[in-house]
Amino acid sequence: MELLKCLLPLLAIAAAPGRTAGVSENYLQNPGFEETVGSELVAWQKIVDADTRSCEIGVNTQDPRSGKQALRIGRVWGKNRSQAGIRSSRQIPLEPGGTYLLSFWYRTAGGEYALPFMASVRVHRGSQDPLQFKRRKISSSPEWRQVHILIDQLPADALSADVGFTVSMRTRGEVLIDDVLFKKATKKDIQLVEEWRRQALPVVTRNAANVRLAPADNFRVARANGVWWLVQPDGKPTWSIGTMGRYPSEERASPSTRKWIVGRYANGTDYREMLYGLITSWGFNSFDGWTDDQYGPIIEKRYLKGETYLPMFKVLSLSRDIDPSMCARDRDGRVRGGPHAFPDPFNPQWRAHAAQKAASSIQAFRGQPWLAGWFVDNEIDFLDLFRFVWADYSGRQFVSDLELKYKRIEKLNEAWTSKYAA
Secondary structure, three states: OHHHHHHHHHHHHHOOOOOOOOOOOOOOOOOOOOOEEOOEEOOEEEEEOOOEEEEEEEEEOOOOOOOOOEEEEEEEEEOOOOOEEEEEOOOEEOOOOOOEEEEEEEEEEOOOOOOOEEEEEEEEEOOEEEEEEEEEEEOOOOOOEEEEEEEOOOOOOOOEEEEEEEEOOOOOOEEEEEEEEEEEOOHHHHHHHHHHHOOOOOOOOOOHHHOOOOOOOOOEEEEEOOEEEEEOOOOOEEOOOEEOOOOOOOOOOOHHHHHHHHHHOOOHHHHHHHHHHHHHHOOOOEEOOOOOOOHHHHHHHHHHOOOOOOOEEEEOOOOOOOOHHHEOEOOOOOEOOOOOOOEOOOOHHHHHHHHHHHHHHHHOOOOOOOEEEEEOOOOOOOOOHHHHOOOHHHHHHHHHHHHHHHOOHHHHHHHOOOOOOO
């Protein structure tokens, strides 16, 4: 009888929920967002940028993956890429040499954008500032989907971590998150993550080898059997996997790198020939838009010999550092300018500038069959672009397009769900 009394506490511990044999403990408190105090989630804190004008952060009781509730983040609106979300309020102790697993389930719904969100793990390191150790962009999914993130190779001074989820796009949509897990990873967990990462390749439904189009004088885009292809001059379809070919000049490379390269390749052509061979051996099949013009003769030599060659793209930079008077403006007169300016596309001054610059840039490559195509510019700033339709010329064009499309103001109000709609 005395032995039975001693065994009963041990049996109670073994049967306690969340202590299943062989399963590591979840270090997160309230991982399923079931516990709330008023409208606030227990063990989680809201993180909202100052530029966020409105957002909704709370729980969803209509469609949780498990239990009675799931986290809901929705209707985030603001400027300057503002974010809103949550972060675990209790720091998770870490062993610097340890390996951990973060997993969670999520689903997205509604909205006029794809609604990507961020999952992040922040590592605290004693006297140093917290380190954003892992930060993953998660794509949309109309169905519940699980994500696994391995937390390994931690810094030697790592002390603890916290977990965050933030929506970073202005949208009317929402993201639901449920069943978050942060645990010490086992060998089986690591194997599971590796298998999950290596998803099965999609079934091949098109084969470029079976497509033949008429030869032409240059690269072009053409459709065959319902598929759009980048087509080579000989009529064979292809796709571009490109990288940049540039000689490391003083402004592009460190002094030590320059010294090493110049010591071995004093002649720029020799260096470019060497790099050309390396890039080909690495599996690339084209040069991107910032490639040096001097690669042109190297490409042409191979093209004329009928050898495998890497076609080149070029960037026209039609909006780089243009005069602010040519840039798009919002209704308060603010200009979308700078090194990655967005021009008012209907401004006649910019159109003249663009035509002149394009003509001078294109001239050196005119008629070259190994030139794959031109980019108008690079990294043009699209941030808050919807605010800049008030620019003088694009604003007028916008109104003109609306008049042409809807004919009557009543039709416009109805289509745009205006408060003036009948």
